[in-house]
Amino acid sequence: MSENEHVAGSDNDDSTFARVQIDDPYIDLEKVIEEESRKVESIEIHVGKEFKSPEEAYGFYNLYALVKGFSIRRNQRETSRKGLSGLKFVCSKQGLSQRQKHKSKPADSSSKPKTPEKERSSTRTECKAYMRCKLVDGGIWQVSRFHDEHNHQLASNSPSKLRNLRSHRCLTMRDIEIIRSLSDQNVGPSKIAEYLAQLHGGKRRALFRPKDVSNVIATDNKKLIGVDIDRTLLFFQRKQADDSEFFYSIDADEDGFVKHIFWADGKARRAYLEFGDVVTFDTTYNTNEYSMPLAPFIGVNHHRQSIFFGMALVRSENTENFCWLFETWLKAMYDKHPPVIITDQDPAMRNAIKIVFPNAVHRCCQWHVMRKAREKLGSLYGTIPTLSNELGLVINCTLTISEFEDAWAAMVEKHKLKDNKHLKNMFASREEWVPAYFRGIFFAEMTTTQRSESMNALFKMWVTTHTSIYKFVCRIDNIIENIWQREGDEDMRTMNEEPSLWSKFPLELDARQVYTRKAFSVFKELLKDSCLGIVKEIERDKLYEVEIKNNPDFKHWVPVSYLVEVDKEAELYSCNCKGFEFDGLLCPHAMKVMWIHGIQHLPSHYILKRWCRDANANVKRPMNERSKDVGNSLALQMFRATTLKAQFSQLVDLASKDAQSFNLVEGKLSELINKLEPLQLEDMSKQPECRASNEEPVMVMIVDEEEDVPENSVVLRDPPISRCKGRKKRPLRWKPAV
Helix, strand or coil: CCCCCCCCCCCCCCCCCCCCCCCCCCCCHHHHHHHHHHHHHHCCCCCCCEECCHHHHHHHHHHHHHHHCCCEEEEEEEEECCEEEEEEEEECCCCCCHHHHHHHCCCCCCCCCCCCCCCCCCCCCCCCCEEEEEEEHHHEEEEEEEECCCCCCCCCCCHHHHCCCHHHCCCCHHHHHHHHHHHHCCCCHHHHHHHHHHHCCCHHHCCCCHHHHHHHHHHHHHCCCCCHHHHHHHHHHHHHHHCCCCEEEEEECCCCEEEEEEEECHHHHHHHHHHCCEEEECCECCCCCCCCCEEEEEEECCCCCEEEEEEEEECCCCHHHHHHHHHHHHHHCCCCCCCEEEECCCHHHHHHHHHHCCCCEEEECHHHHHHHHHHHCHHHHHHCCCHHHHHHHHHHCCCCHHHHHHHHHHHHHHCCCCCCHHHHHHHHCHHHCCHHHCCCCCCCCCCCCHHHHHHHHHHHHHCCCCCCHHHHHHHHHHHHHHHHHHHHHHHHHHHHCCCCCCCCCHHHHHHHHHECHHHHHHHHHHHHHHCCEEEEEEECCCEEEEEECCECCECCCCCCEEEEEEECCCCEEEECCCHHHHHCCCCHHHHHHHHHCCCCCCCHHHCCHHHECCCCHHHHCCHHHHCCCCCCCHHHHHHHHHHHHHHHHHHHHHHCCCHHHHHHHHHHHHHHHHHHHHHHHHHHCCCCCCCCCCCCCCEEECCCCCCCCCCCEEECECCCCCCCCCCCCCCCCCCCCC
C-alpha cells in the first residue's frame, strides 16, 4: 500500500497485506457482482489453489466474498526463521468479540462494582468459514485448508447491503483526492459524502459510507500530531519562495514549545504603506486545537473593504506577549508606526500600545462600551424610558469636549444619577472612547472594532476548535486570497462601470471621476444631505451657521446647527463637525456653504488620495520596480535589499560552477565594494542614527532525531494541545468595568 493510499474500512492489520482497489471512480456495483459471479462460479476455491502473493490471495477471497454476500478479515499469520509462512482469512463474523468473551465469564462476586458499560450490539456469530494459505517452494502461496459453511444470513445480490460490509467498502484514489480538496475548502464530511455518492451514480452504487469520508479526514489530521509546526514552517518557506516579501516570525519558549506565530504576505505589507492610517486590532478564540487566540491586524482599503495587515496566533494575552507581537508586526511593516489604532478595552493591549506605539492615537471600541452600558443600565432604561436616547445624544451629538462634559453633567443632574457606579466609570474613561475627544483625527469613519468582529466571524466559518495550526494557516491563506481577489474585482468594476448621478452638479461629476464606486456612493449621500441645509450668515465670507433639517430618508445627521469657517481666497471650508478630518470626505455643511459661494468644482485639497481610484497603484507595482524609486525610506531600503538578494542568489549559483566564473565575479564585486564604501560614509553623515540589535541571531531549525543540533539553535515543538470535555470554553479574560 502506498504512503498516500487510504482504504475505507481497513482493519488494523499488518501492512504486508493490501486491499484490492477498484480503479474505476464511477463503480456500478451490480455490474461488478455480475461479472465476478461468472468468474467465481467457473473457478471454485479448493485446497491446492495457488496465488503469487498474499495480496492476490486476499483479493481473490474478498471478491469471492463479495459475490457470496459476506465480509472477510485477516485472522492469523504464521512465521518462521525465513519470515512470513502462513496466513488465515476468516469470515468477519468468526469468533467472539472481547465484550462477548467478557460476558461469557462468570461474575466474580468479590470484585468491586464497576461503572456500567454502554450496551453495544454484537456482530460476531462464531462463523467457521475460512481460507488458510501457506508458503511453498518457489514463493507460491497455496490454499491448505478451506471451509465455506456460514452460520448466518448472507447478503448476496444486494448492493445496498454489500456496501456496509467492511472488507468491500473502499474509496478510490480519485475519491480521496476529492475529499481532501473539498475538506480544504471547508466542506463538511456529510456534504462530501453526498457529492461523491452522486458521482458514483447514487448511494446504491457507492462502496463507502459517510463515516469512511470522516475517517479519511481524521487520518490526515492525525498525521499532523507532533509535526504540526514543522509543516507550518515549511508552508511559510514555500510562500516565501513564491513571494519574496512574505514575512513570518515564530517565538518559542525555553523548551522549544511555540508561543507565538506571526505572518504577513507581501501584498499586505505594501497595502499597509498606503492604507495603514487606521488599524483595528482584536483577538478571537476557538479557532484551533491549541486554544491560541487569533490576532489579526485589519484596515480598510480605498473601496471601504476590510483588508489584512498581518495575522498572529498568541498563546496568552498579556502585556509581554502583545509587546512581542506589536514589535514583530512593526518590523514587518517597514517600521512605519500606525497613526491610529482601535482595540477593545483590554488593559494588556493598552499597556503594550503605550510601550510600542507611544505616539499612536489609541481609541477603545465604542460599541463594546455601549453594549456594556445596556447590560449595566438595563433596569434604569426601564424606569427612565428616555435615558437610552438621551445618553446616545450626549455621546454622539456633542461636538466639543466642553459641550460633552456639560451635557453629561446636565443629564446626570436631571435624572439624579450622580451616585450610579457604572455612569461614573463611563465618565472616568471618557477620553478613551467618547467621539468628542477624537474629532479632527482621521478614522476612515471607523469608531469600533466591528471590522475585526466581522472577520472573526468569517474565520470561525472556516476553522474549528479541532483545527491544527497547519490547516488553520492554509485556510486563512485561502481567505486572504479571496479578500485580495475581491479587491481586484472591485478595481475592475470601478474601471469599467460608471456610477449613476443623483444630480447634474459639477461637484458630483468631479467626485465620480476621482473616487472609487463605494467612496462616491458615500459622497453622493452627503451631497443629498447638504440640500436639506439652511444657511445663516454670521460674518460675511468668514463664518456661517448651517442647520440640517431632519428627514426620515436622510438619517446621517441630527437636526443641530454647525459652524463653518471660510477662507474664500484659499477655498478652505472648515466645519466644526470635523467630517472631512474624520472620514476624508466633505461634510454636507461645508458643501452647502461652498455652493452658496459659487464653488462648483471639488477643490484638489479636499480630495483624499486613499479614496481615489488609483490609491492602490503602488500596491500593485512589482517590488523590483518600486526599489528604483528615489528616496531613503526604510520601506525602499527593504525593497532594494530583497531585489538584490534575489539577483545575488542567481549570481552565486552561476559563479560557483567553475574557477573562471568565480574569479570574474569576485573581482567585479571587490571593485563595486571599493566604489560604494565612500558613498556610504558620505550618506551616513546625513542620515539619522539607526537602531541596531546586539542580540545574537537565533536559528530556528527542523531536524531529525538522529541529527546533531547546532549550538544557538531552537528546535520548534508543537504548542500544548488544549484538552477538555465537550466543547472548548473561551479562556478567562479580563472584563472591562465600562
